[in-house]
Amino acid sequence: MSTDFSEDTATDAVLDSFADTPDERLKTMLGALTRHLHGFIREIEPTQSEWESGIEFLTAVGQMCDDVRQEFILLSDVLGVSMLVDAINNRKPAGATESTVLGPFHMVDSPQRELGEDIALAGDAERCVVRGHVRSLDGTALAGAVVDVWQADDAGFYDVQQPQALPEKNLRGLFTTDADGSFWFRSIVPRHYPIPDDGPVGKLLSATKRHPNRPAHIHFIGGAAGHSPITTHLFIEGSPYLEDDTVFGVKKSLVRAVQRIDDPDLAVRYNVENPFGLIEFDVVLNPTS
Numbered sequence: 001m002s003t004d005f006s007e008d009t010a011t012d013a014v015l016d017s018f019a020d021t022p023d024e025r026l027k028t029m030l031g032a033l034t035r036h037l038h039g040f041i042r043e044i045e046p047t048q049s050e051w052e053s054g055i056e057f058l059t060a061v062g063q064m065c066d067d068v069r070q071e072f073i074l075l076s077d078v079l080g081v082s083m084l085v086d087a088i089n090n091r092k093p094a095g096a097t098e099s100t101v102l103g104p105f106h107m108v109d110s111p112q113r114e115l116g117e118d119i120a121l122a123g124d125a126e127r128c129v130v131r132g133h134v135r136s137l138d139g140t141a142l143a144g145a146v147v148d149v150w151q152a153d154d155a156g157f158y159d160v161q162q163p164q165a166l167p168e169k170n171l172r173g174l175f176t177t178d179a180d181g182s183f184w185f186r187s188i189v190p191r192h193y194p195i196p197d198d199g200p201v202g203k204l205l206s207a208t209k210r211h212p213n214r215p216a217h218i219h220f221i222g223g224a225a226g227h228s229p230i231t232t233h234l235f236i237e238g239s240p241y242l243e244d245d246t247v248f249g250v251k252k253s254l255v256r257a258v259q260r261i262d263d264p265d266l267a268v269r270y271n272v273e274n275p276f277g278l279i280e281f282d283v284v285l286n287p288t289s
């Protein structure tokens with residue numbers, strides 16, 4: 001290991017220090033981290049006080065974290081890192097539902113619900129119907145598949161953000177598909193909302209003239225035997241921020257219209273007032289082998 005540390009020898013000195021790391025994957029990661037971090041420093045040439053500001057920022061990010069707030073993941077989200085990791089780990093054949101970020105609000109278990117149940121436990125907003133099928137890539141309907149859904153309300157809040165005002169498990173549900181692979185439930189059309197922006201990540205966004213908003217969406221985790229599970233959203237067509245989601249989560253294939261349906265018989269079947277909004281979203285899973 002070199003002891004004559006200089007700008008020229010710095011990177012090799014640190015790489016050499018990891019030479020005996022027994023875990024090859026860890027060694028590869030530390031090597032790449034060292035090369036990229038040193039490359040960044042050589043490109044930026046930070047002043048001592050800029051370097052200190054960077055350390056203070058990361059310290060503040062860490063101090064903002066607790067059991068329910070994960071500021072490092074938010075930082076990863078707004079830098080596009082979460083979506084890049086997601087894309088690398090969810091390469092799918094054409095036709096399979098695309099993935100997107102999990103987000104921080106899947107922090108409680110969704111309650112098991114019957115098909116057709118209303119997941120909106122509060123408020124008098126107009127109910128819509130969300131329905132779809134879970135299918136395998138070849139089109140086979142998957143009976144007994146599980147669909148976990150959670151969403152914000154029509155003011156843009158998840159239950160866990162307003163525990164005083166909203167009932168527990170509001171707008172959450174775990175559904176099992178019927179014999180023809182279909183699921184349906186009643187809900188309300190969610191609103192777009194800002195990610196938590198009262199911490200250092202929010203300061204980063206405002207310092208860079210970025211907004212903190214996500215377009216309106218409903219989260220889904222779909223799973224079935226013999227298939228890779230998918231973590232995804234459906235995005236509401238026409239929502240603000242579809243083109244500039246602050247966490248880069250939008251994929252065009254996931255945008256769905258709220259169709260206006262005027263069909264009294266169907267309204268009775270779904271137990272909603274006529275006319276009503278209908279969102280259709282099929283979940284297509286990739287077989288594991």
Ligand code: BEZ
Nearest residue numbers: 077101103104105195247
């Ligand atoms: C969400 O959609 O719930 C979310 C995703 C990333 C950051 C914050 C919120």
Ligand code: FE
Nearest residue numbers: 103105217219
């Ligand atoms: Fe969300």
